[in-house]
Amino acid sequence: MNADLKNFALAWARIALMALVPVVLIGLGLGAALLGTLWLQGAGLLERGSSRLSLPLRHGLLGLALGLALLLAPEALGQGTGWLALATTPLLFPEAVLYLLLAKGLLLVLALGSRAPGGLLTPALVLGGLLGALVGKLPLPAALPGPEALALASGAALLAGVARAPFAALVLAAEWGGYALLPLVLPAVFVSYALTEAQS
Numbered sequence: 603m604n605a606d607l608k609n610f611a612l613a614w615a616r617i618a619l620m621a622l623v624p625v626v627l628i629g630l631g632l633g634a635a636l637l638g639t640l641w642l643q644g645a646g647l648l649e650r651g652s653s654r655l656s657l658p659l660r661h662g663l664l665g666l667a668l669g670l671a672l673l674l675a676p677e678a679l680g681q682g683t684g685w686l687a688l689a690t691t692p693l694l695f696p697e698a699v700l701y702l703l704l705a706k707g708l709l710l711v712l713a714l715g716s717r718a719p720g721g722l723l724t725p726a727l728v729l730g731g732l733l734g735a736l737v738g739k740l741p742l743p744a745a746l747p748g749p750e751a752l753a754l755a756s757g758a759a760l761l762a763g764v765a766r767a768p769f770a771a772l773v774l775a776a777e778w779g780g781y782a783l784l785p786l787v788l789p790a791v792f793v794s795y796a797l798t799e800a801q802s
Contacts, residue, residue: 624789626746627755630737631793634730634759638798641710641729642764648715657717664716671709678705682728686757689735690749696739703732722765727774730760751786754779759790763798771795 652660671678677685682702689699710725712718734756738749747755754775762771768791775787 622743623746623786626737626742626752627786627789628793630734630752630756631759631790632797633733633737634756634790634794635763635797637707637729637733638726638760638763638794641707641714643799644711645714648711649717652716660716661718664712664718667712668709671705675701675705677702678709681724682706682732683724686728686731686735686753689732690738690753694739696736699732699736699739703729703736706732723761726761726764727757730757733760747786751779751783754783755787755790758787759794762791763794766795766800768792768795 652663655663668679685702688694689702694702706725706729710729713720731753734753735749737756738747738752746752758771758775761774762768765771771791772784772787775791776784779787
């Protein structure tokens with residue numbers, strides 16, 4: 603009788619852990635939506651605030667900000683894919699990943715807000731990936747996906763929200779991580795797509 607009770611408790615514990623996976627993935631989608639909205643709205647606010655400045659002056663101020671970033675946070679400059687790959691390993695502490703996420707996010711707001719040439723694809727994947735890697739480094743139950751899968755889901759979710767392209771984000775995630783990861787990516791992508799406020 604005691605063994606049956608123990609097996610019953612273990613079965614319910616496994617079910618509870620499995621139920622936690624969609625909650626974390628929906629939470630990733632909410633985080634990506636918040637991050638995407640802050641990115642796009644912050645850039646729009648900066649663009650409207652600096653619209654009275656001439657283009658050379660606006661880009662000169664961006665160059666000054668990038669020069670300061672080079673002195674204070676050189677790891678936030680550049681594409682960021684190398685730092686993202688490193689963030690999914692145990693080599694970077696969660697505090698370092700948070701630092702990269704904030705520094706890179708601020709630089710992306712500056713770049714998009716000053717109309718500096720560039721796109722949304724790689725920055726969205728890297729910024730979202732850093733968010734997923736950060737969540738993957740939190741002390742969560744072992745039944746949850748690892749930081750690599752969470753980084754892929756969160757990167758695709760942020761891309762879906764800021765580029766307004768959920769199916770393209772899903773195809774990218776499926777091609778990079780394999781089609782078996784689609785059930786992990788779907789909730790985050792569609793929550794982020796539905797909740798990210800478009801750039802005004």
